[in-house]
Amino acid sequence: KDTYRGRLHPNEGIVQMAGVEDNLEKFLNAKRILIVACGTSWHAGLVAEYIFEEFTRIPVEVEYASEFRYRNPIINKDDVVIAISQSGETADTMAAIKLAKENGAFVFGVCNVVGSSISRESHAGAYTHAGPEIGVASTKAFTTQITVLTMIALRLGKAKGTLSSPDFHAYLQELELIPEKVLEALETNDRAKEIAAKFKDAPNCLYLGRGYNFPVALEGALKLKEISYIHAEGYPAAEMKHGPIALIDEQMPVIVIAPKQGHYDKIVSNIQEIKSRSGKIIAVVTKGDIQVRELADYVIEIPETSDALSPLITTIPLQLLSYYIAVMRGCNVDQPRNLAKSVTV
Ligand code: F1P
Secondary structure, three states: OOEOOOOEOOOOOOEOOOOOHHHHHHHHOOOEEEEEEOHHHHHHHHHHHHHHHHHHOOOEEEEEHHHHOOOOOOOOOOEEEEEEEOOOOOHHHHHHHHHHHHOOOEEEEEEOOOOOHHHHHOOEEEEOOOOOOOOOOOOHHHHHHHHHHHHHHHHHHHHHOOOOHHHHHHHHHHHHHHHHHHHHHHOOHHHHHHHHHHHOOOOEEEEEEOHHHHHHHHHHHHHHHHHHOOEEEEEEHHHHHHOHHHHOOOOOEEEEEEOOOOOHHHHHHHHHHHHOOOOEEEEEEEOOOOHHHHHOOEEEEEOOOOOOOOHHHHHHHHHHHHHHHHHHOOOOOOOOOOOOOOOOO
16 A cells, blocks of 8 residues: 555656556556566566566566666556666666666656655555665665565456456465564574684685575575675576576585575576585575474574465575675675665766
């Protein structure tokens, strides 16, 4: 419900009626949803792709705004373009929005900073209200972006009938439990610190996840790169055999997001592949997990959730792990070198 409603449009001088509800038809008639964003926000967009396609069956494409703006992309009038940005000031995302508008698309912003440039430039939108992001690297922006996008996908899925009424209500109930589960996930703090002490000097790290947790693997790797300056790569676990497996030896820490859901058996076999090559396995598992625990060198236990909502929980221990590794390496976690909070050029 918390939308851009009631603001004055900068150019047209009229009050916009600008939330999802006010634009429901636009969303429901969309032939495609195009998501544009940068960095962590782009990762939230990837999670949203999985969620929107699952709940609404509307085809989704996710593009780096920094690429989109410079190529000659196909933009249709019946596209809904969702721009995601914590700061609402990222120049590449802003340029992508302008291009989408010039081509007649409807632009919906998901921003954290109220009244920011992107929220003003969008036709409509929803705020995430994560509160001020003090550090340069986005953290709570990521989880709130996913939450808002999940709520939109649920609303559309219900309206389209692509999500059954019992499923819709089950997801809503589960969303209500997320704050409690986030608190529980934060209890992995000491465990993350302990593991960080073992791996703080690693030159490289690999992050693997499947399905909804593939973008979480990308985000885990980005957080480590941004604040600890350790080279890290995120990969879909099933892609490992197509290249990154060559990197695995006893020196390589591999962080595997392996909650007991969706592709669990597949991720267990990925972990076996790493183990047989002597990689060091740090696994994020569901509380009570036995199978992965037997294979992994270290496990971090998190509470159980559904597949679609799991990124909201699995991402937390990864943020903690990066945080402690960075602190132990003497890095400034709030002001990492070479990074700016708003990339406005
Ligand atoms: C995008 C972003 C952040 C990153 C850093 C640089 O910002 O890439 O994800 O952590 O702050 O900018 P935004 O468009 O989400 O504000």
